[in-house]
Amino acid sequence: MLLTPRVAAVHDLSGFGRCSLTVAIPILSAMGVQCCPLPTAFLSTHTGGFQGFTFLDMTEEMPRVSAHWKGLGIRFQAVYSGFLGSARQIGVVSDFIRDFRTPETLIVVDPVMGDDGRAYQTCTPDLCAGMAQLAEEADVITPNLTEAAFLLGQSYKDLAKDCAHEGGTALRRAAEALSLGGRRSVVLTGASLEPGKTGAMCFDAKTGRTEAVQTDFIVHPLHGTGDVFSSVLTGALVRGAALTEAAAQAAEFVRACAVRTVKQDLPLRDGVDFEPLLHLLWEETRQD
Numbered sequence: 001m002l003l004t005p006r007v008a009a010v011h012d013l014s015g016f017g018r019c020s021l022t023v024a025i026p027i028l029s030a031m032g033v034q035c036c037p038l039p040t041a042f043l044s045t046h047t048g049g050f051q052g053f054t055f056l057d058m059t060e061e062m063p064r065v066s067a068h069w070k071g072l073g074i075r076f077q078a079v080y081s082g083f084l085g086s087a088r089q090i091g092v093v094s095d096f097i098r099d100f101r102t103p104e105t106l107i108v109v110d111p112v113m114g115d116d117g118r119a120y121q122t123c124t125p126d127l128c129a130g131m132a133q134l135a136e137e138a139d140v141i142t143p144n145l146t147e148a149a150f151l152l153g154q155s156y157k158d159l160a161k162d163c164a165h166e167g168g169t170a171l172r173r174a175a176e177a178l179s180l181g182g183r184r185s186v187v188l189t190g191a192s193l194e195p196g197k198t199g200a201m202c203f204d205a206k207t208g209r210t211e212a213v214q215t216d217f218i219v220h221p222l223h224g225t226g227d228v229f230s231s232v233l234t235g236a237l238v239r240g241a242a243l244t245e246a247a248a249q250a251a252e253f254v255r256a257c258a259v260r261t262v263k264q265d266l267p268l269r270d271g272v273d274f275e276p277l278l279h280l281l282w283e284e285t286r287q288d
Ligand code: PXL
Pocket: 012, 014, 019, 020, 043, 045, 046, 047, 048, 083, 112, 120, 223, 224, 226, 227
């Protein structure tokens, strides 16, 4: 019997709106992976489309949690980080990675900073700069096009224009440029190679190959798709999938959730209606 993989998930907990930990925990569990949350902040809702949300910064608590876990000798097959609550957390997460990394540990950094060319309201310039530093420690990063532009220090408009005109060539160039000379794998999300399609451009540092995965594009604005994608990707990777295989599973799950969400005509800010589809992940996962 395979040991149940264990992942430390370093994200915020937003009570309403389906993102971060409320996505990562059920998805990883459905994939037969133990998810140990290390919350970066507790919010009443996520920050996209809600007014007056509460925000409890967990920066002080995080090193205490880390020290306790270390004292207990807990080991993780992966550390998976996302939305951070303050620029100071860059150092905290970096220390966490240093403390728990072994040669076998997979470090996935979703450099959550923004979307559609704009930074999220809590993502300060300091936090953006720190995220780029943190991402240097990752084995795999999962930026969207906005985050890719921030990491590359490029204008989002120019990158989006190149990708719209050149398609695969520009996306491939961006994914490879983000790989730090081939040292880390890159899964660039929201990558469309032709009209009506979307998916990811993947540079695999293990093989040196760049390959795209594509699914049908569901024309509807959706919130939290990046968190669903990165959580499925992380679950598949810790269960031994190759990078493009994991990205293909993640893209297909997001597509299925998007179809369901659009059919229900849910408000954008409610997030992706993924819960009734978790069985797909469960069924796809070899439980041996
Ligand atoms: O989905 C990214 C995300 C995560 N966490 C919080 C957010 C957002 C995007 O808006 O507000 C709190």
